[in-house]
Amino acid sequence: MQKTTSKKSYMERINRLKERVLEKYPEIDMENAVILTRGFQESEGEPHVVQKAYAIRKQCMEKSIPIWDDELIVGNSGSKQRGGLVCPDDCWSFIDREIDTINERQYDPFHLKEEDRELFLEVVKPYWKGRSINEKWEKQMPDVVRTLRDCGAIYIDRKCVRGWGELTPDYQMIIQEGVEGIEKRIEAVRETLDLSVPGDFEKMNYLRALSLVADGLRQLGKRYSAKAKEMAEAETDPKRKKELLDIAEVCDRVPEKPARTFREAIQSMYFLHICVFMEHEAPSYNPGCFDQYMYPYYKADLEAGRITEDEAQELLDCLWVKFSETCMLQDATTARYSAGYPMFQNLCVGGVDEDGMDAVNDLSYLVLQATMDVQMYQPSLSVKYNLARNPDKFLKKVVELMQMGTGFPAFHNDEAGIMMMMNKGVPLREAYHWNPCGCVETSLAGKQRCYTSYCDYNLGAVVEFALNDGKSRKYGRYAGARTGDPRNFGTFGQFLEAVKAQIRFMLKAVVEGNQVCTQIVRDMECPVASLTFKECIENASDYAWGGAKYSIGDGLDAIGVADLINSILAVKELVYDQKAFTMDTLCKALEAGFEGYEDVQAMCAHATKYGNDDDSANQIAKDMFNYIADYIESFQHPYGHYNGGILPVSGNTPFGMEVGALPSGRKAYVPLGDGISPNQGTDTNGMSAVLKSCSYIPHARFNQGTLLNQKLDPAFARGEKAVESLMGYLKSLCAMGIFHVQFNVVDPEELKDAQENPEDHSDLLIRVAGYTAYFTELGPETQGDIISRTTQTHI
Template identity: 30%
Template structure:
């Protein structure tokens, strides 16, 4: 049960002026320029190509490669942080993963350092290493091409490569998970290595082994080798810190380096004894996971729970002050910002501005259904409020019946202060949703957030939550155009389900739409399964597996289904635009008969030029998702239910179910730019709405909007949702109280998730025009946080045009007349 001893949970007397170390490190972090780091790519490639024993099992070969990298990784101390270790060899690095999508930057190696948007610097020497040494080795071996070669370039892969139907993320990542750090911190890696060795000895004692047992043997050996690499890296950090301490003339720095030398000599090899050791041990483990898995949404989880025992003990023993704890937490937050994704130009257009989204989860209840909020929760909230950094992606759990109003109000205050973080989750809905997925109640209660918004039973469930990103509008267009899409011309892509003229009722069109959607999901799932099998053959994960519950007991790597729970996530782009288009067809064509179906399509083809009356009807009179109109409610619920039932009918290659989700990163902006006009009156090539958020400016009343989104059955959204809400301002205590209570009533309605941007249209428009005046403006995108200046223009427009509500009136604030050309329907 949570323990609150703080006299002031707001910790108002602590700010960056009396935390000068954090102030200085934060400034350094915000001004850091991205450098491409080739260190891992070089060591892994060199080992696999030149040093590996070819007939060794892949589990062992890859573990040796990981060990080789970690044992040679540069022990870098780029600043005065209290924590030792860096994700890359650069102060702010973008690591290269050539086995995944690293080769996509090959064409840009000579230009990426100077590109206009978010340049990533690479030296001439490192360019040569990648071009001549690293990339050629992987030409036939990265996940995408190995899958293509094995599966004979299947149609589902060609469909994926059109970009406009779905994205099969396994080409670039599995990651997206919450490891179990607690066991490694409590017992130490040496204990885990001994456990693996004990299992190995037990198997060896059997004499002859079955094929499965033989795989288990390799797995246990792989764990020992991979974890040995982490121990070696920590030892190098310790030695280097000692060496630097000996050279250092500044007494404070010398003391810090000596302390880090001592910490790294202990953790993570042996049990953490102090809060500092626990937090640095956890950071070294987080770094080490990236030796094996790409830096995408490896999420530390419930840090206020994991680290609390050490905090509580050190405070009780008088060896730690609150201020020191805040400094250590702050250093961890800034360390989590020390790396970013390697992004080619196309990625900038589709995903620009994202960090690596390591999600931290605070608050909520514990496994025994008790209030889990503790002093560390409030310390972490205060550090978040002070630092206002893009990462970690901050999430606050809240149980309306168990957590206190005081806690809810404090989280609301931090959101108001940062204008965007943390995101808020309803424990009642989230736990029920996970239980419905077969997660045991006590494990569901210990859920944490992965990356953007995905739910996970921490350290027990391998969820691959970003496996598929499917464009719902593409299925809608296939149904509208008899299996073709305007963007792909006359080519028959999906099944022929009838022309618009052939649909006599809305129900007939709904059946056609479901047919296209079912087919598209089938293609996406097929490719995900193929790539999953390629991962099994090429990229085992003994290191990550050792930091999970299940694999050690089962003798099975995570990618073979070793975790206690398994699933694959499929998220969806264009949900609200699709629902509103269904609404418009049902009401406009089949109920009000404002036009025939072919006439609607003809008007869409003209982008509504010369169809002002029809367009005005579609935009203003057709039912909108985000209102309580029965047609809109029915269509949104039917679509969610259909997707839920369809995905849950599939079992993935690890034995888990597919979980539909509704978060879109920045894909709703990019995919919107590639889609023609829609029946809801959205003009051609305009942005889609984000996540599960209603279309911008479609829901003018706050209360019905919260009721509509909150009324969705969370059981149908097991992968998680991003509901973005914007308030123009929180001006006073009365506003803040209204804000907090609106969250409460949304959760009481059943809402699963909500996140905010507290900013006016005018301020955002000014920030787009004058980015130099808003260098640190942090916004919630569709799950993750980003600096507004880093987003592409389409994404900036999407955030600007999101409906802003006035807390006092509960109505939408009028969009500036002179900027209406920015709206999707104009």
């Protein structure tokens, strides 16, 4: 490594790397799918998990290994710089279904080259037809689940079309031990097994699978080393030649052996990271508490004079660009729920260590600076802020990053996160080390098995069904519980019981679906990810089989929080308390989408609204979401009780397109409220009132995470004393027990101009929900939802 680097020179490199990624239109990458298919064909007759591991090793041995100009950190999960990988053992059929439309679809289109199309039709499809996880799910899905899904009341297909995702490997393990250290763990367990003991044969096969993927990781590093040497021999620029030789030296060592330096540690973790994506390209493989496990290497290098702060910053910035290369390839329906090609690679800084003491260190600040420098949509940077332990200096740097308007970082109340982990059954000492996962979920590196966002359920549909005897207005089908004609509800209590009955019906149905899905996905083994789950090795049991130390019930996520609260309030106030109109009038108005009933719509729109610190709204929020949490936790998952969350991704937009007019005054088929945020434009008493209302939701019980969006006027967010005001606001959030907030700092007029002139705003980053995306890559409905959010001008 060069011993002197100025910020000006390294930013020139970073800008070139960044520009090359941004100019690439996302492409479907078929290379890994072809190699995987041939790997399964070659290993026919082996146990399924061995076939999977054999195919992954084959990918590592045969895949393209591009090293782009200017790169210092190398590796790519596919062959294209901005590509989406096809994982046919999860789901091949959506490619077949969309093969003629994926180039032009509304949300997250991908370019499919003709040669890749032919490979899919000639190699991939013929083998995988009838074999994929998604096909098994489609055939075995309970009828009640299918009906609710088809009527837009739930979205439940994630795990069967996108692989595992939503997990945090133990990157520290691969960095500290290397592949060779992990292989010693595997061998130690293998020596305890006896073929004459029932069950040990299956364990031997599983350990063989782990050994195959471990060797694949080793060989991938060696291949990159050889490629860098080859390129160095042909390189005429002395500076680049030296860089390539450095890359060759690093890759010759890691990930095979323990990392010795900061650069080796970064490269080792990134090799593991891309191999996890090769196994199942799914969102939310999370680098976790990066500043904590990387800091010892940075500190040692700095003290030994092997690196300067600027050189370390350059390596981090290079890594940040790498995180933005892979694009999430999803079917068209799923893309509507998380538009913008998000990978949800949630990397966090801050919080406390295993003793509950301040974990902020010098590297924490460099990580924040990397996001300031690079300003791309990945990694999805989060902060864990501990009110009692973390310093004001750290919080000030966090606010300065927020003021830039990129949507980063997501801010998490560390103490609420710890409580969420403990509610999952994790002891306090380990709960200290939780990390944000995906959007805003809670995870534990190398220890937690949990599909944190298995299902979304539509609270707008809950209200519609309660006022329409379980029938969807859009589809004219009975999908929910038959709760009777609402005109016969003589009291508010009867109406509220109908709402609760719809909630129970919907949640029970998704649990039924999850029980089926949980059995199906046992065949979706992930030996690469499991390689750093110590208990998976010790128990010779895959992550998919519940081999992790804490295997926890899957997450059921609410969308439409404000719509539920505001609709209940409107019915209570206008129908039962004030008798402003009858239930019959309300039902007719809703059926008509308020056309001809504009006076009813106006009264509904002016009824009490959540988000303004109103006692009646706060009480409804508290009661309803404790009720929902109670009901979710009453169900037993094969790996523990179920868990709730409130994290819409961008699902509030497509869910809203499935729901007619609501008593809240919301018109038909427009977006629902996002996360725990108030409905768009209804929070009129400032940010502090929003916080007070949000604090009535039992955050720690929705332990998969809760999400609060706030949009700030740039003049306010960047004005005099703004840093001090926002620091105080964030501390108040923590004191109130609220888990999360994230900010957009953007002028609504700029967003409108970006809609009309996208070519002038291609680099405009925006916080959608639990992720950041380029505004111009979002669909028009999602763009409109973001524009319509309340722009806050004061605390």
